[in-house]
Amino acid sequence: DAGVIQSPRHEVTEMGQEVTLRCKPISGHDYLFWYRQTMMRGLELLIYFNNNVPIDDSGMPEDRFSAKMPNASFSTLKIQPSEPRDSAVYFCASRATATDTQYFGPGTRLTVL
Amino acid sequence: GNSVTQMEGPVTLSEEAFLTINCTYTATGYPSLFWYVQYPGEGLQLLLKATKADDKGSNKGFEATYRKETTSFHLEKGSVQVSDSAVYFCALKGGSNYKLTFGKGTLLTVNP
Numbered sequence: 001d002a003g004v005i006q007s008p009r010h011e012v013t014e015m016g017q018e019v020t021l022r023c024k025p026i027s028g029h030d031y032l033f034w035y036r037q038t039m040m041r042g043l044e045l046l047i048y049f050n051n052n053v054p055i056d057d058s059g060m061p062e063d064r065f066s067a068k069m070p071n072a073s074f075s076t077l078k079i080q081p082s083e084p085r086d087s088a089v090y091f092c093a094s095r096a097t098a099t100d101t102q103y104f105g106p107g108t109r110l111t112v113l
Numbered sequence: 114g115n116s117v118t119q120m121e122g123p124v125t126l127s128e129e130a131f132l133t134i135n136c137t138y139t140a141t142g143y144p145s146l147f148w149y150v151q152y153p154g155e156g157l158q159l160l161l162k163a164t165k166a167d168d169k170g171s172n173k174g175f176e177a178t179y180r181k182e183t184t185s186f187h188l189e190k191g192s193v194q195v196s197d198s199a200v201y202f203c204a205l206k207g208g209s210n211y212k213l214t215f216g217k218g219t220l221l222t223v224n225p
Contacts, residue, residue: 004156031211042217043157043202056212091156100145100164100206102213104156 004105006092012111018080021108024073025094033093033102034067034077043091049075082112115140119203119216126193126223134188134219136177136203144205146170146179146186147213151200160188160201193223 005024013019025032033048047057052069060067064083069075079086089109093102120135138144145164149157161170166181175190186203203216 033212043215045212048212050211093157095211100147100162101159104149104158106154106156 004092004094004103006090006105006108008108009106010109010111012113013082014113015083016081017112018078019082019086019110019112021077021090021092021110023075023077023092023105025075025092026096026103027073029094029096029103030072031095031097031102032069032075033095034075035091035093035104037089037091037107038087046077079110082110084112086110087112115144115205115207115214117203117205117214117216119201119219121217121219122200123220123222126221128195128223128225129192130223132188132190132193132197132221134201134203134221136186136188136216138184138186138203138205140184140205140207140214142207143181144207146177147204147206148175148177148186148188149202149204149215151202151218153199157202193221195223195225197221198223 007022034046037043046059047067049069067077089107091107093104095102116139147162148160150160151157161172163170163179169178177186177188200218200220202218204213
């Protein structure tokens with residue numbers, strides 16, 4: 001299996017622009033998680049889905065952030081408008097119900113100027 | 114709520130030294146415990162896990178024992194290598210909750 005796939009790997013944008021991060025989970029996994037990692041705050045869970053349905057979005061920092069999962073093989077995290085404080089590495093992870101293990105993608109490093 | 118506290122880094126060791134990274138947790142019920150490792154420029158990978166008290170997780174020479182009486186899950190390795198240089202995260206999953214709660218991570222640097 002190719003593992004969790006994220007794109008782009010790096011994104012540089014200017015404040016105010018819309019940013020869309022993409023994730024393809026491991027086939028057969030029914031949970032998908034979006035995390036943000038910064039030096040100051042560490043690893044934060046933003047939102048997670050089960051069978052394409054958002055279950056807990058309490059970690060989403062504000063209305064500028066939105067996430068969707070239109071099907072079992074694709075999810076997006078959108079930031080509109082972006083701000084410099086959104087600069088971070090964003091990880092997607094997936095897991096199957098039958099296991100405890102989350103599998104992480106390589107991350108997207110976002111820089112907002 | 115659930116929380117994980119792990120020792121502050123960075124930790125710098127010479128090759129073949131003994132490694133301990135402390136991790137303690139707060140949780141209701143009987144959580145599962147994990148150590149994840151993040152190599153430079155990569156995502157997190159599961160290193161080992163333990164799902165009940167007194168279980169020992171092990172992988173690649175690393176070990177950790179689930180100690181309920183001290184609410185701890187310390188990571189150890191008898192002889193570290195340069196290739197072990199990475200950030201190590203302790204995490205827990207509480208009961209039927211599907212979320213992982215992570216510690217802040219400990220940066221390990223191993224010098225030749």
